[in-house]
Amino acid sequence: MRFARTLPLAGLALCAWLGLAGAVTAQGNGRSQSEFPVATDARLEQSGETVRLTMALSRPIEVTTAVIAGPDRVIVDMPSTNFQVQPTAARKSAGFVSAFRFGLFTADKARIIIDLAQPAVVVKAEVRPVRGGFGELVIELRKATRAEFQAAVAATPARDPEATAAIPPQAKPAGETRxxxxxxxxxxxxxxxxxxxxxxxxxxxxxxxxxxxxxxxxxxxxxxxxxxxxxxxxxxxxxxxxxxxxxxxxxxxxxxxxxxxxxxxxxxxxxxxxxxxxxxxxxxxxxxxxxxxxxxxxxxxxxxxxxxxxxxxxxxxxxxxxxxxxxxxxxxxxxxxxxxxxxxxxxxxxxxxxxxxxxxxxxxxxxxxxxxxxxxxxxxxxxxxxxxxxxxxxxxxxxxxxxxxxxxxxxxx
Missing domain, CATH: 3.40.630.40 (Zn-dependent exopeptidases)
Incomplete structure (x- = not known):
């Protein structure tokens, strides 16, 4: 079970590619990653009992945040996104956040997962407008008691299993001898x-x-x-x-x-x-x-x-x-x-x-x-x-x- 909400993001960010070794075609919808919104410049910072994760985004999107127990973590779902963020950035810790990770989850969805060393809840998820029409995704977490955390997890009924985007199973064609x-x-x-x-x-x-x-x-x-x-x-x-x-x-x-x-x-x-x-x-x-x-x-x-x-x-x-x-x-x-x-x-x-x-x-x-x-x-x-x-x-x-x-x-x- 998890606590979830959908939040519109405002603001634009014109972000440069950091150099993938060629565009990768996404399965299922035929789009390439060059068509996805781009996320760059990930930062994880602590201030008192608050930890803030920020990323620059190239165009408006919507995100869904969720708190899940066992293990404790915060999930941020968004449309398919081209993450131009160094993998080493995700291993950094700050306060009660032990690490975070990001990547494609289905053909039409990307996901950020924030691992919690201690209970926390989401207090802010937005895009701040910045000079030049750019935007900045801000996920702000506050340290919470175990009771507060469990209440957030239990606040929403059990969700349906999420469909993922594996390559569709292919039965062996009739007459195939290989x-x-x-x-x-x-x-x-x-x-x-x-x-x-x-x-x-x-x-x-x-x-x-x-x-x-x-x-x-x-x-x-x-x-x-x-x-x-x-x-x-x-x-x-x-x-x-x-x-x-x-x-x-x-x-x-x-x-x-x-x-x-x-x-x-x-x-x-x-x-x-x-x-x-x-x-x-x-x-x-x-x-x-x-x-x-x-x-x-x-x-x-x-x-x-x-x-x-x-x-x-x-x-x-x-x-x-x-x-x-x-x-x-x-x-x-x-x-x-x-x-x-x-x-x-x-x-x-x-x-x-x-x-x-x-x-x-x-x-x-x-x-x-x-x-x-x-x-x-x-x-x-x-x-x-x-x-x-x-x-x-x-x-x-x-x-x-x-x-x-x-x-x-x-x-x-």
Whole structure:
């Protein structure tokens, strides 16, 4: 539940691009980010028991503010916006605000999330007119008691789950004989993933996913889909749903973790899904990745897809067997081209690997917290080697003795 209100914003700001590496086309409505209002110059400041977040905007918009508990946060929803704000700005804290983040949330909506270390309520959300016709978005929060905070949360009836803008699920076309592979670049939009210096995980894994898709499609043997092909947030359940709706024969999720307390740890790791983690580090990573929806401001209740109990236990075990086969193949092929973690093959309870009928793996390309890994993750040469290794592993999986689960099930009929 949350407390919400819609506020018109007045004022114009003519803001310059800070240099994206090319315009990104928004899915769903065909618009490019150059058509969106632009937000720049984010500042977080404390004054007594008040914390103020400000941003410059390029044209009038409307915003909806909300207070949500568990974890405590303030959400500011707005039309799709081109955020020209450095990722490092969002990690700054001020008073009871521990951090904030921003990004696309759906095809027609952007979102700012302000994380609260202590209870607070929204006391102001407006755009101040400034000289030259510019405007400044002002979100002002006041420190509150727990009772005041809970009253604000409970002030509005439960809202309907919010629709998100994943790529529409695509069923396998009639007569399609190629294997279907779904590539899942982790994080995206409002959820940046790990951020080191000015580089975010969501950008690193998207670049890798796009390159992998191109290489797999070039062979002509695969139908390749992506859970996202731009800077868009996609809930975990929808990622799984895209693969299942497409009749995927293989699901590959791409990530690049960060360990702030262990910068010497580096190398790629391949994970399969399991209720029981192989070790504490695998369990920690799964718990972290499973919080992606909360990071984007979704309530746990908004994830309504239940993938448990859909297939017989035999089919679930078979899926995991094929996942393990592909994972071992991946470790072998990646190990011949790139640096691997000292424990390169692991398993844990990743929600994104929960499809009971689609063999699935999650690849951690490396650790962005490692200076050496960070350098490689942003290297086109390294990316080419890693992509080629993954593509080789895919080829080996589909031409090996074990067929994907869909084909195996058909053969038993």
């Amino acid at each position: 294997q279907t592979i779904v590539i899942d670049p982790g994080h995206g939009g409002i959820d940046p993933g790990a951020v080191v210096a000015s580089i975010s995980e969501k950008s690193v894994v998207l670049a890798f996913g796009v390159r992998l898709k191109e290489q797999l499609e070039a062979s002509g043997r695969y139908r390749v889909l992506m859970t996202r092909d731009d800077d868009r947030f996609v809930p975990l359940a929808e990622r799984v749903g895209i693969a299942r709706a497409a009749g995927a024969d293989l699901f590959i999720s791409i990530h690049a973790d960060s360990l702030t307390q262990a910068q010497d740890v580096r190398g790629a790791t391949v994970y399969t899904g399991s209720e029981r983690a192989t070790d504490a580090e695998a369990a920690r990573l799964a718990a972290k990745e499973n919080q992606a929806d909360a990071v984007a401001g979704l309530d746990a209740s908004e994830d309504t897809q239940d993938v448990a109990g859909i297939l017989m236990d035999l089919a679930k075990r078979e899926t995991r067997t094929f996942s393990a086969v592909f994972a071992r193949n991946l470790v072998e092929k990646l190990g011949g081209s790139v640096k691997m973690h000292k424990v390169p093959l692991r398993s844990a309870g990743f929600r994104v690997l929960s499809a009971p009928d689609v063999p699935s793996v999650l690849i951690e390309l490396g650790y962005m917290s490692s200076p050496k890994d960070a350098e490689l993750l942003n290297s086109a040469e390294w990316r080419g080697k890693a992509v080629a290794a993954v593509a080789t592993a895919v080829e080996g999986y589909f031409t090996g003795a074990r067929a994907p689960i869909g084909k195996a099930a058909e053969n038993r009929r």
